[in-house]
Amino acid sequence: MIFALDLLEPYGFQFFRNGLAVSTIAGALCGLLGVFVILRGMSYIGHGLSHAVFGGAAASAVIKVNYFLGAGVWGVVSGLLIARVARRRVIGADAAIGVVTTASFALGLALMNRYGQASKSIEAVLFGSVLGVKVVDIYAVALVALLGLAVVVLGYRKLLFSTFDRDVAQVSNVRVSLVEAVLLAMISLTILVTMRVIGTLLISALLVIPAASARMTTNSFSRLLWISPIIGAITCFVGMNLSYHLDTSASATIILLDALVFVVVYAIAGTRNRVKMASLGHL
């Protein structure tokens, strides 16, 4: 009974409830978009784009523009720039991300050095802060999650086609560039609304690990779109609670939990495949 009360203890705090809501929705959202990130081989994008958004956050802190507006416009522009540069096939998406986002991050850092007084909020952007979560953050992340869900449901076939087979999708009159731009803009928006809670440096993990774990459990694209957000949401929910009791960083705890899920699924999936292969050996 005392144990149960202990578990409920953090729920007495408004900041914890807010942080829990934001991170759980963020986990589901990142899990959903992460499916496309891993299947397109763009795992680096979460890492890169979060750095790009950092540049926007620093810039808006310096010129005293609203964070969501400044970093948001910056993030979307970075996303579109990446899509544009990546279309040059000699460069490729990974290098395009490297160019655009590191430049953006460097600009943010230079601004921070030059006009240092804004450093406090910049630190929160880099490492995340559960304490700083406001109700507006919950609304923002919930809105982006609904938008992400709408994009994935309404654009399901186009997203699947252009992810699987870009050339033929284009020939079949799917506007592949538009699909890619929308996807990148969604990822930018996601980073924008979640980075104050889990931090830009660790958000890339949420865009990759739940989807990668889910991929090992199924060969079906549609099921992947269910399993990955569920893993993301559960690990964020449990991770937040654990971080309170263990007195560890919320973002670090969530990522470690995701990594643990990955290792467990990896081990189980490996064993299952070996059994499958062994049974095929008899044929």
Place this chain on the structure above:
Amino acid sequence: MLHDVYLKIDRREFVGIVGPSGSGKTTLLKAIIGSQPVAHGSITIQPQLTIGYVPQVETVDWYFPVTVEEVIVMTRAKTKWWPRITTVERTAVREVLEKLGIADVAHRHIRELSGGQQQRVFLARAMFCQPDILVLDEPTSGVDVRTRHEILHLLADLHEDGLTILLTTHDLNGLAAHLPRLVCFNKTVLADGNPRDVLTSKVLEATYGAPMEVLEHGGMPLVIDHGRVAMRGEGK
């Protein structure tokens, strides 16, 4: 970079393009289907005609989590948005798979297919929207002799049914020699016509940059690759 390409393909033709690796066959096909921009000149396809494209199997991501059914239905992405495959679509998929003789693979993951089945699944996808023109990139690469025969017969039947077919191939004797029209290609068109006229040692040498001998076997040209003969000779 391709140059001086002039090709006119009429409706209901069956045309093969041959040439060495790196000669730009795939680029030419991509330019024709419209996924590769053309720097100079133009490619005109009668606007009412639709194209079905079958990519080279080597370029497909076989680990991608999709079933055969999902792959085939993809081509409707432009007109249908509902995520779930409808009963009507399921029936249509079944029909096209039955036509290609692989009705039982609809629910399999694409990695669980044999080489011949892989080719046919992507042929089925191209066929799904009932195109007028079928464009295939190396439809017989990586398949065994029997499958190659089956695919060739399948394509001949589709041609019979009124489809215009354009394909590229490496396979001079097994596939190219059987087609009604052949284009020898290496950055540009080097010869264009009936295989009997096109498959000569002179044209092939210009295309492949290596000496090749052409014999006649059962009324058909048979290409002997000197490189291969020489290697076998050394082996002895």
